Amino acid sequence: MSHGTKNPQLFENLRLELRRGCLIVAVLAQLRTEQYGYTLRKALADDGLAIDQGTLYPLLRRLESQGLLVSQWREEDKRNKRFYRLSPTGEPILRQLLDEWNNINQSLGRILQEA
Amino acid sequence: MTQPSQTNSQSLLDRYLHAVRFWLPKAQQQDIVNELSEDLHAQIEEQESALKRPLNESELEAILKRCGSPIIVASRYRPQKYLIGPALFPIWQFVLKLVLVWVLLPILVVVIGPALVSASSRWQPAVWQTFSMLCTVLISTAAAITIVFAVLERLESRLRLLDRWNPHSLPPAPRTEKRPSRTQSVFEIITGVAGLLWLLALPHYPFLVLGPLAEFLKAAPLWPRFYLPMALLAILGVAYQCVGLFRPQWTWLPPAGRLLNTLLSLAILHFLIELSAPTQAGIWQPYVVVREGFENSAQCVRVAGLVNVSVLLSLVGTWIGLCIAAAVQAWRLTRQIRERISQAHLRAI
Numbered sequence: 206m207s208h209g210t211k212n213p214q215l216f217e218n219l220r221l222e223l224r225r226g227c228l229i230v231a232v233l234a235q236l237r238t239e240q241y242g243y244t245l246r247k248a249l250a251d252d253g254l255a256i257d258q259g260t261l262y263p264l265l266r267r268l269e270s271q272g273l274l275v276s277q278w279r280e281e282d283k284r285n286k287r288f289y290r291l292s293p294t295g296e297p298i299l300r301q302l303l304d305e306w307n308n309i310n311q312s313l314g315r316i317l318q319e320a
Numbered sequence: 321m322t323q324p325s326q327t328n329s330q331s332l333l334d335r336y337l338h339a340v341r342f343w344l345p346k347a348q349q350q351d352i353v354n355e356l357s358e359d360l361h362a363q364i365e366e367q368e369s370a371l372k373r374p375l376n377e378s379e380l381e382a383i384l385k386r387c388g389s390p391i392i393v394a395s396r397y398r399p400q401k402y403l404i405g406p407a408l409f410p411i412w413q414f415v416l417k418l419v420l421v422w423v424l425l426p427i428l429v430v431v432i433g434p435a436l437v438s439a440s441s442r443w444q445p446a447v448w449q450t451f452s453m454l455c456t457v458l459i460s461t462a463a464a465i466t467i468v469f470a471v472l473e474r475l476e477s478r479l480r481l482l483d484r485w486n487p488h489s490l491p492p493a494p495r496t497e498k499r500p501s502r503t504q505s506v507f508e509i510i511t512g513v514a515g516l517l518w519l520l521a522l523p524h525y526p527f528l529v530l531g532p533l534a535e536f537l538k539a540a541p542l543w544p545r546f547y548l549p550m551a552l553l554a555i556l557g558v559a560y561q562c563v564g565l566f567r568p569q570w571t572w573l574p575p576a577g578r579l580l581n582t583l584l585s586l587a588i589l590h591f592l593i594e595l596s597a598p599t600q601a602g603i604w605q606p607y608v609v610v611r612e613g614f615e616n617s618a619q620c621v622r623v624a625g626l627v628n629v630s631v632l633l634s635l636v637g638t639w640i641g642l643c644i645a646a647a648v649q650a651w652r653l654t655r656q657i658r659e660r661i662s663q664a665h666l667r668a669i
Binding site for chain 1: 358387396
């Protein structure tokens with residue numbers, strides 16, 4: 206029985222819930238190299254993980270307030286842009302999150318195989 | 321020179337950013353608006369370079385629409401705040417329902433309302449007074465409960481009281497729906513029939529209720545009016561007990577029957593109490609009167625007065641007790657119905 210087709214709103218809510226944690230890992234991973242908001246969004250979208258600015262910028266601020274990112278306003282192409290990169294605190298956290306992600310992925314693989 | 325459409329587009333963008341700024345936390349307003357503005361300008365530039373012309377107003381409008389309404393965009397930058405958080409919300413909802421629906425509403429509708437109506441010479445202003453009192457009491461109580469819970473929410477976030485729990489302090493699990501035993505049903509029928517026989521014998525043997533006082537006291541003329549409803553009520557009680565005996569699987573019947581009996585008893589009691597109110601001439605309607613031949617005995621008249629006051633007080637006491645019983649029985653019945661619905665729902669899944 207497919208609830209997704211019967212209840213698109215329910216599927217959308219579950220999809221967003223599933224994406225929320227993945228986006229944090231993706232953003233932290235992308236910011237191993239310094240980028241500003243717009244290019245980060247484009248890079249994520251090019252890799253198949255589109256994110257709207259209303260989600261990305263508050264997320265960047267939250268991650269920065271948690272000490273995982275550092276940012277700096279700089280002028281580039283005659284415009285002031287805020288550049289973000291992974292902080293020294295964020296690096297080990299990203300490694301741990303990636304390990305966790307791999308474990309979840311392997312577990313899910315096993316569960317799906319058993320099913 | 322700036323093109324008119326470009327001016328309009330810039331004005332639209334400025335208006336959008338200004339609207340977002342209004343809802344942002346003050347300390348971060350400028351920083352967030354600068355970053356958002358930079359992103360929007362980058363999007364506009366990219367689209368303009370793809371189209372090889374400046375964007376018109378509707379194209380800019382589409383970009384802003386994609387970005388989201390100013391209040392939604394700004395809300396995402398704010399930390400999530402609750403007046404009552406998800407941990408305390410179900411307790412708040414439970415307390416609110418318990419106090420408003422199961423305590424205040426029945427007291428106002430069943431006790432205070434009828435009291436005001438019977439005390440007033442005109443019923444319309446009394447009903448209106450009851451209604452306005454109902455609204456005021458319910459709203460102010462709900463507000464007071466919410467304020468208490470909002471304070472608890474602030475305390476809870478600091479003290480983490482809900483984390484300090486002990487599995488041994490959990491309440492016992494609810495018992496599964498139990499059918500009444502056959503012995504219990506038979507016993508209830510026997511007592512119901514005995515009560516009915518006692519009631520039917522009363523007009524002929526008043527000593528069954530008055531005892532030795534029946535020698536000089538008798539029932540007042542108001543009783544025959546209530547005799548039939550009271551007898552029917554007793555018959556109804558025996559009838560649903562009989563049905564319960566032969567249909568024990570109808571577990572909803574005992575609580576529903578008890579509630580119906582209580583409500584009907586309340587109605588009869590209400591009229592009985594109301595009838596005893598003094599007439600316009602200031603004379604109290606008695607429940608018992610002195611028999612012929614004893615009217616001149618001051619002692620008999622005094623005893624009759626005492627009995628009348630005792631009966632009135634017992635009726636009022638019973639009426640209050642039945643009001644509480646009705647609330648409890650209604651709550652039990654509702655809970656049983658809900659359990660049945662949730663069980664049916666689980667079975668359907």
